[in-house]
Amino acid sequence: MGAAPIPRGARRAVAVSLLPGAALFATFFLVPLGVLLVTAFSRWGGLELAWTGLENYRRMLSDPVFFAALGNTLFYAAAAVAVQVPLGVAAGMVLALRPRGWEAFRTVIFVPFVISGAAYALVFSMFYNARAGLLNNALAALGLPGDRDWLFDTTTARWAVAGTFVFVVGFVMVLVMAEIAAIPDEVYEAAQIDGASSWRQAVHITLPLLRTVIGTVILIRLLVDIGMFDVVFILTAGGPDNATATLALYAYRAYLNGEWGYANAVGSTILVVGMVLIVAVRRLFRVGEGR
Amino acid sequence: MHDRGSSVLAGFAAALVILAGCGAGAESSSSDSGEVVITCATCQQSPTDPFLQYNYEAAQRFNERYAGTYRVETLENPNAGSSDDRLQYYQRLAMADDLPDLFQLNSGEIRALQETGRLHDFAPDLAADEEWAGTFHDHVFDALRGPDGQIWAIPQQRDAIGIFYNAELLERAGYDAFPPTWDEFEQLAARLRADGVTALALDGDWATMLMWVHLIGTGGGEDFLIDGITSADGWADDPAVVAATERLRSWHVDGYVNADAFSGEFQNAAAAYLSEQAATIANGPWFVKTNLTGDAASPGLYEKTGFAPAPGWSAGERGVIVVSGAGWVSGATDERALTAVREFVRFVSSQDEVLAQAAATGASPPVAVDPDAMAAAELEPLATGLAEEAAEVTHRYPHVRVHGPAGFGVAWRNLWPAYVDGSMPAAEFLDRLAADARAQAGG
Numbered sequence: 001m002g003a004a005p006i007p008r009g010a011r012r013a014v015a016v017s018l019l020p021g022a023a024l025f026a027t028f029f030l031v032p033l034g035v036l037l038v039t040a041f042s043r044w045g046g047l048e049l050a051w052t053g054l055e056n057y058r059r060m061l062s063d064p065v066f067f068a069a070l071g072n073t074l075f076y077a078a079a080a081v082a083v084q085v086p087l088g089v090a091a092g093m094v095l096a097l098r099p100r101g102w103e104a105f106r107t108v109i110f111v112p113f114v115i116s117g118a119a120y121a122l123v124f125s126m127f128y129n130a131r132a133g134l135l136n137n138a139l140a141a142l143g144l145p146g147d148r149d150w151l152f153d154t155t156t157a158r159w160a161v162a163g164t165f166v167f168v169v170g171f172v173m174v175l176v177m178a179e180i181a182a183i184p185d186e187v188y189e190a191a192q193i194d195g196a197s198s199w200r201q202a203v204h205i206t207l208p209l210l211r212t213v214i215g216t217v218i219l220i221r222l223l224v225d226i227g228m229f230d231v232v233f234i235l236t237a238g239g240p241d242n243a244t245a246t247l248a249l250y251a252y253r254a255y256l257n258g259e260w261g262y263a264n265a266v267g268s269t270i271l272v273v274g275m276v277l278i279v280a281v282r283r284l285f286r287v288g289e290g291r
Numbered sequence: 292m293h294d295r296g297s298s299v300l301a302g303f304a305a306a307l308v309i310l311a312g313c314g315a316g317a318e319s320s321s322s323d324s325g326e327v328v329i330t331c332a333t334c335q336q337s338p339t340d341p342f343l344q345y346n347y348e349a350a351q352r353f354n355e356r357y358a359g360t361y362r363v364e365t366l367e368n369p370n371a372g373s374s375d376d377r378l379q380y381y382q383r384l385a386m387a388d389d390l391p392d393l394f395q396l397n398s399g400e401i402r403a404l405q406e407t408g409r410l411h412d413f414a415p416d417l418a419a420d421e422e423w424a425g426t427f428h429d430h431v432f433d434a435l436r437g438p439d440g441q442i443w444a445i446p447q448q449r450d451a452i453g454i455f456y457n458a459e460l461l462e463r464a465g466y467d468a469f470p471p472t473w474d475e476f477e478q479l480a481a482r483l484r485a486d487g488v489t490a491l492a493l494d495g496d497w498a499t500m501l502m503w504v505h506l507i508g509t510g511g512g513e514d515f516l517i518d519g520i521t522s523a524d525g526w527a528d529d530p531a532v533v534a535a536t537e538r539l540r541s542w543h544v545d546g547y548v549n550a551d552a553f554s555g556e557f558q559n560a561a562a563a564y565l566s567e568q569a570a571t572i573a574n575g576p577w578f579v580k581t582n583l584t585g586d587a588a589s590p591g592l593y594e595k596t597g598f599a600p601a602p603g604w605s606a607g608e609r610g611v612i613v614v615s616g617a618g619w620v621s622g623a624t625d626e627r628a629l630t631a632v633r634e635f636v637r638f639v640s641s642q643d644e645v646l647a648q649a650a651a652t653g654a655s656p657p658v659a660v661d662p663d664a665m666a667a668a669e670l671e672p673l674a675t676g677l678a679e680e681a682a683e684v685t686h687r688y689p690h691v692r693v694h695g696p697a698g699f700g701v702a703w704r705n706l707w708p709a710y711v712d713g714s715m716p717a718a719e720f721l722d723r724l725a726a727d728a729r730a731q732a733g734g
Binding site for chain 2: 131133256
């Protein structure tokens with residue numbers, strides 16, 4: 001079914017009403033995007049702007065730090081999806097059954113999601129503190145070595161950073177609960193008449209019907225995590241030896257160096273990675289195709 | 292319809308006015324009364340940074356004294372104190388020809404910003420006023436000069452930096468004075484470790500670099516700290532630098548350093564010293580004001596604390612870091628604004644003001660001060676004691692964080708933990724540090 005045509009007399013009014021939105025969209029999205037894409041092929045530090053073709057991309061592909069940052073970014077995104085989505089879906093499915101105290105559990109699980117990344121990072125910097133942090137003190141109390149600097153040891157830094165956000169499952173849980181609430185009761189009633197157990201209902205009815213929302217949360221998580229900056233910046237600033245650096249942090253360093261064109265080339269790469277992920281996940285989970 | 296169109300246009304007009312307002316930055320101006328108003332980007336109030344707070348109070352006194360003639364107007368900004376973003380902030384303003392009339396930078400940042408050609412050269416001002424120029428200590432302008440004799444900043448301070456120590460903890464370990472050599476310092480560290488005390492509080496940034504500099508400077512590496520640090524390579528070829536780097540790493544490996552020595556947060560190191568878990572910490576005289584006399588310090592810690600020059604590699608070869616690489620910079624171009632800027636920098640380098648700054652921050656004056664006035668000011672005895680001792684030590688050298696490439700701190704924080712955990716040898720660490728420090732500085 002197509003949209004109803006706009007009456008001839010109202011077209012001008014509609015066009016005028018769209019102008020502020022279009023102007024804002026152009027100012028805050030199209031123009032920056034255009035600047036990003038053009039200057040990505042330039043040497044730009046503010047004072048000069050010189051077209052350099054693919055030079056920024058050649059340099060990027062020859063810089064091992066770029067690949068370290070790309071690897072870390074994909075690692076964080078994959079870790080978030082691999083841990084948050086199964087845990088979030090499981091929590092959502094359990095709480096959707098309305099067990100005793102489910103509202104309190106829902107609140108407790110959701111609250112970490114609304115805490116800002118910066119505040120979260122500060123809390124975890126204290127948690128991981130090698131001298132006085134909770135983690136090392138707990139390990140020491142158990143008779144285990146309790147003096148490791150988790151965030152600044154090259155063998156543990158990346159895992160320690162990932163550990164700060166992969167268990168924040170509130171967002172996935174809430175979306176899953178909302179989706180389950182929208183499943184008609186008749187479906188479950190029919191299954192019960194056929195003698196299906198709760199487990200079989202969850203596996204054969206609920207889970208398949210969650211396909212779209214699972215695809216959506218995976219998409220959102222991936223897009224959030226490929227632009228990750230604040231948590232890493234506060235916890236480790238990308239160190240030690242770039243073991244935790246992300247693409248966004250790598251671009252930020254280039255920006256600090258006055259290499260704005262190079263920073264934008266990195267930014268355009270993040271854009272491309274994001275678009276590839278969107279297409280892949282949409283196809284895999286058939287997002288937008290309904291149930 | 293007409294009304295709706297008017298509303299849209301009015302909305303656009305309002306948006307343009309707002310956008311235009313966003314662009315209004317550091318313009319100096321004259322009021323109707325003829326008062327010259329100059330902007331200052333490092334004169335905002337700060338409850339945590341005593342230097343910024345002093346600047347704010349000095350600007351208020353200046354405004355009071357020159358009411359009706361000159362006035363300093365504060366530009367509130369997040370880069371007023373030292374930060375990794377500060378250089379970029381001023382580079383952006385320089386490109387827009389919108390630098391504040393007054394702000395502060397260290398020498399590494401000044402070297403990077405001079406390339407914009409927007410900084411005021413104070414050399415002619417000093418040449419034209421020999422009496423004023425003569426009040427400054429020797430060599431305080433060394434780190435602030437340009438390649439053609441320009442003087443880009445009026446120094447704010449000239450501090451001797453040594454090592455604070457907890458005399459009570461040292462006494463318990465059998466030392467009634469601070470060790471005069473690095474070997475003895477390590478013997479002390481081993482005894483302290485045996486007693487469960489951390490010998491040295493480090494942070495992976497400022498304080499760690501201070502110890503690196505002390506080890507280099509007292510080991511024959513003064514030339515490196517003055518000149519070599521500004522070159523992009525050859526750091527790993529300097530035996531003093533390699534020896535200092537390896538020795539500092541060994542202190543981590545041997546357990547002489549606090550476990551959280553890589554966070555880049557000075558307060559982590561300070562907490563270890565202030566809670567008496569660590570026996571020593573390197574920092575400048577402002578540490579007294581900012582930490583030692585604060586609520587976080589253990590009761591009575593100030594009375595137990597001494598402030599000594601760095602040990603030497605051999606007896607009698609002790610040293611101090613002398614910091615004079617930060618100062619007042621101006622981006623003013625208008626002659627009326629420059630007149631006000633000149634008056635302001637004369638004002639803050641006057642005897643009364645440098646003593647007020649010393650009392651407020653612990654920083655030592657960049658100008659010679661009458662001894663009677665100095666005594667009357669009753670300055671912090673720990674700081675003045677080291678300043679007097681500094682005149683007698685064998686080695687004096689600048690701090691890399693102030694005198695080195697502007698990107699040195701970022702590069703160090705990234706690479707130092709990896710070097711200490713054995714991910715790379717000293718030569719690779721130094722080569723990469725040199726390269727990254729230059730790259731981070733936009734070089």
